[in-house]
Amino acid sequence: MALILVRYGEVAIKGVGTRSRMERLLMHNILSGLRGIGISARVTRSQGRLFVEVPDDRVKESVELISRVFGVKSLSPVRVYVFKELNDIVNAAVKEWSDLIRGRRFAVRVHRVGSHNFTSIDVAKAVGAALKPFSAGVDLERPDIELFIEIRGDKAYLFTEVINGPGGLPLGSEGRLLALYPAALTHLWLPGS
Secondary structure, three states: OEEEEEEOOHHHHOOHHHHHHHHHHHHHHHHHHHHHOOOOOEEEEEOOEEEEEEOHHHHHHHHHHHOOOOOOOEEEEEEEEEOOOHHHHHHHHHHHHOOOOOOOEEEEEEEEEOOOOOOHHHHHHHHHHHHHHHOOEEOOOOOOEEEEEEEEOOEEEEEOOOEEOOOOOOOOOOOOOOOOOHHHHOOOOOOOO
């Protein structure tokens, strides 16, 4: 199974109860959409992220669909590695990206959630130093390729793509609305008339 990391924006700023309801709604909308195109998937949530497991041969179709679901800010197909120490993350990055960066200038971008005995900068420096011999060098301003690592607990998620979604709130989270048609508006009193 392949894993897709899904980020959401406006849902995250809601109160705890509302956020939980909207997260469940977003998960439902993603699963429903994937089922609609014949993809069996599983969605879990963790600290402001959703993780969608899909069959390895259906990643491209899944990404295309999820990127059109309202409430999704962005998403990334990821490779996940369980680690015990910083060196495990460095080894995973070398395994994952050493061929990809040959002849290219790169930058490492790290986001970390949880308590660790290293910082995001420590990870970026260690991974950058280990990958530099395989590349044309490090360029933090205008790299040919960006390498992303998101660290959550004892897992490191490695990816190279961030695909934008429509953002906003999930479909089905809106309230009721009354719409007045133009014919109804002619009977309203307007100031100055």
